[in-house]
Amino acid sequence: MPALYARWAPSKPAVAPKPSGPASPPPIDSPASTSLPKKSHHTPEKEFRTKSRTKSKKKANKAQSPEDGPLDGDSDIADSTVQTVKKRKRDVQSDKPHNSDDEATPKKHKTILSKFERASKLGEKLREDAKVQRGSGEPDAEEERERLHDLVPLPQPEPVLDVPFEPTYSALPKWLAQPTTIDSATTIPFAKLGVHPTFVTKLEKQGYKTALAVQTALLPMLHPGPQQHLGDMCVSARTGSGKTLAYMLPVVEALKDRVVSSLSAIVVVPTRQLVEQALKVAEELCTGTKVKVGTAVGNVAFQVEQKQLVRVIPRYDKQRAEELQIRATQSAQSGFVNQRGFTIDLAKMPDHHVPEYHSTIDILICTPGRLVEHIKNTPGFLLRDVNWLVIDEADQLLNQEFQGWSTVLMDELHGETPEDFMNARELICKQRQGTEWSVRKPAHRCVTKVVLSATMKKDLTKLGNLRFTRPKLVVIEDEAGDDPLALGEDDAYELPSTLEEFAVPVGNGSEKPLYLLHVLLSQVFADDGSSGPGKTDRRILKNSRSSDGSSSESSEQSSAESSSEDESTESSILGSKNRVLIFAKSNENASRLSHLLSALHPPLKPYLKTLTRSVSSQKSKKLLESLGRGKIKILIASDLASRGLDIADLTHVINYDVPPSLVSYVHRVGRTARAGKKGQAWTLFTKTEAAWFWKQLAKGEVIKRGGKKVKRIKFDYSDVTEGKRETYETALEDLQGAVEGTEA
Numbered sequence: 001m002p003a004l005y006a007r008w009a010p011s012k013p014a015v016a017p018k019p020s021g022p023a024s025p026p027p028i029d030s031p032a033s034t035s036l037p038k039k040s041h042h043t044p045e046k047e048f049r050t051k052s053r054t055k056s057k058k059k060a061n062k063a064q065s066p067e068d069g070p071l072d073g074d075s076d077i078a079d080s081t082v083q084t085v086k087k088r089k090r091d092v093q094s095d096k097p098h099n100s101d102d103e104a105t106p107k108k109h110k111t112i113l114s115k116f117e118r119a120s121k122l123g124e125k126l127r128e129d130a131k132v133q134r135g136s137g138e139p140d141a142e143e144e145r146e147r148l149h150d151l152v153p154l155p156q157p158e159p160v161l162d163v164p165f166e167p168t169y170s171a172l173p174k175w176l177a178q179p180t181t182i183d184s185a186t187t188i189p190f191a192k193l194g195v196h197p198t199f200v201t202k203l204e205k206q207g208y209k210t211a212l213a214v215q216t217a218l219l220p221m222l223h224p225g226p227q228q229h230l231g232d233m234c235v236s237a238r239t240g241s242g243k244t245l246a247y248m249l250p251v252v253e254a255l256k257d258r259v260v261s262s263l264s265a266i267v268v269v270p271t272r273q274l275v276e277q278a279l280k281v282a283e284e285l286c287t288g289t290k291v292k293v294g295t296a297v298g299n300v301a302f303q304v305e306q307k308q309l310v311r312v313i314p315r316y317d318k319q320r321a322e323e324l325q326i327r328a329t330q331s332a333q334s335g336f337v338n339q340r341g342f343t344i345d346l347a348k349m350p351d352h353h354v355p356e357y358h359s360t361i362d363i364l365i366c367t368p369g370r371l372v373e374h375i376k377n378t379p380g381f382l383l384r385d386v387n388w389l390v391i392d393e394a395d396q397l398l399n400q401e402f403q404g405w406s407t408v409l410m411d412e413l414h415g416e417t418p419e420d421f422m423n424a425r426e427l428i429c430k431q432r433q434g435t436e437w438s439v440r441k442p443a444h445r446c447v448t449k450v451v452l453s454a455t456m457k458k459d460l461t462k463l464g465n466l467r468f469t470r471p472k473l474v475v476i477e478d479e480a481g482d483d484p485l486a487l488g489e490d491d492a493y494e495l496p497s498t499l500e501e502f503a504v505p506v507g508n509g510s511e512k513p514l515y516l517l518h519v520l521l522s523q524v525f526a527d528d529g530s531s532g533p534g535k536t537d538r539r540i541l542k543n544s545r546s547s548d549g550s551s552s553e554s555s556e557q558s559s560a561e562s563s564s565e566d567e568s569t570e571s572s573i574l575g576s577k578n579r580v581l582i583f584a585k586s587n588e589n590a591s592r593l594s595h596l597l598s599a600l601h602p603p604l605k606p607y608l609k610t611l612t613r614s615v616s617s618q619k620s621k622k623l624l625e626s627l628g629r630g631k632i633k634i635l636i637a638s639d640l641a642s643r644g645l646d647i648a649d650l651t652h653v654i655n656y657d658v659p660p661s662l663v664s665y666v667h668r669v670g671r672t673a674r675a676g677k678k679g680q681a682w683t684l685f686t687k688t689e690a691a692w693f694w695k696q697l698a699k700g701e702v703i704k705r706g707g708k709k710v711k712r713i714k715f716d717y718s719d720v721t722e723g724k725r726e727t728y729e730t731a732l733e734d735l736q737g738a739v740e741g742t743e744a
Ligand SMILES: Nc1ncnc2c1ncn2[C@@H]1O[C@H](COP(=O)(O)OP(=O)(O)OP(=O)(O)O)[C@@H](O)[C@H]1O
Pocket: 207, 208, 209, 210, 211, 212, 215, 237, 238, 239, 240, 241, 242, 243, 244, 245, 453, 454, 643, 644, 645, 646, 670, 674, 675
């Protein structure tokens, strides 16, 4: 390139002198571009000249090939540059050996490699020798360690033991967690419990000489006196323990001197049969006093009942009459007429008169539904004088919160009297409220609440609705001290100690009516001169297989006995003192079973009746009385009759259908073995019901039997069905015809 254009040409990379060998090093940058000029002290002018000279020399250098050697002048810079290039060249050459070194290098490596191979062979040999010396094919310690290191799991923390949580505290309030317990064997004469002599005499006349345990516990707590409990009470005592008298006696005693009636006590029970029963106990106690007892149940026309409970009297009060007239007109114009209000009655009043309402009764026994209806719709039905509220069978009632009865009742009981029905004092209080002439409100009404059940649950969500004041739980414990409720927070129920329980397997249940008939004829009404339940064991041995399956008697003997039983059934039933209540799972089932039993064994028919919801109150009352007197011997009922019914001398209960719950079982079998009398409960169970029956009901923890067991009685199939199969099939066809005829 001509020198003239050299300055414009792009700078050429400086190239190291070509090596003679074939492997040439990669090109490197020009030393001019990488090396720094040596520092010297110059004036700016000198510096400028030096710089321009250096620049031109650099340019010339660039234009020259490296082989050309350094330029004249400025030889120091040129020298340093050439040295740097050479140094770099050496570096590069040392990284990549030249052909001249190729032969020397493998020799060195070979020596090292051979040394290494010899050393490793020696090590291996030594290891082998060590193995042989140990005399086994086991790996050496190092291998072992390596292997174990792989297999041994990492150290883990100790597993935490799964200890069941047993709280040392109770989630229940103290009054529920620590009940007052009374031994069920405790009996004390009524006179010693502070009962008034007139009532003691009355009770003795009824045959009650001493107070039962629950009465012994409750009477002192409810009577005015040193042991009185100034608060509410929850009572758990088994079936037939005398709870009705325990609450009714203190109420009647408290009101015995009453001359003018005012509603002072309300007793709430779940069914109309129980209303009748409680009414009977109350009336017996009230004889000779002016205390009046009334009922409110769904079977009486509502208007009729309203008149029976509240009496309306016209009272002259011109000013109030005018006021009420104006308000009545306003409410009529607005279209909102309060059913409970005075409006309707005001229209019937003579001029300048207002209606005045008076309660006709002191004690009201009612079902919750009817009570709510009266609270909402009966003018003058006021609870301002109520001092006693009793809720029997409380667990059932509180579970059936229908119409929100407990809330309505509590609001009415603790709330203010509706303005239209306020008495003079309440009116003055209301009118002067907030003024300087305000009158002190009357002291808050003091209502004593008594809540009872044989299957009381420690359920605060339910009991909380009742707005208790200073509540107390009283539990009646059995002789063994096996107190069902006091043991813990779990609910447990106790059966009467005089109750015997039997369970009969009935296969798949297709012949259950035949098994029922067999139990009735061979156990309840057996014609062997033994009418009491105590003789049952002997009959069971005669007529059944024990639980281990061994036959007690030959089938011929059994059939002979059963045919003779058939012939003498009527006379044996007539002569028997036994009465039986049979439970079916529904009203329909009860009716069908009744039909089937009568068809299967006609001699039973005159002594067999059915109690269902469709039976009127009057009729059901008569039926229960007839059963109590022994006029009828067999009553088939649904669970309607399972609670609270007290049938005199009922000796047997048969669960034809297994009860729907443990609570239901406790109440069903509790219809017998009451007040210390003996009784038997029989349950027929199918294959599918067996597991639940034995696990939950017979052997479970919830039902306490005081160490007794449910006896399993397996009847001979031939005994049960012999001579009855044809009749059974005909009876089934009849029943089907009857059902279809009814349905059509
Ligand atoms: N002091 C007494 N002495 C003898 N018998 C009594 C006494 N008190 C009550 N009875 C009788 O005990 C029986 C059962 O009474 P009650 O109906 O009050 O039992 P209960 O505890 O309410 O039973 P349930 O939980 O089944 O309703 C009744 O026949 C009653 O006449």
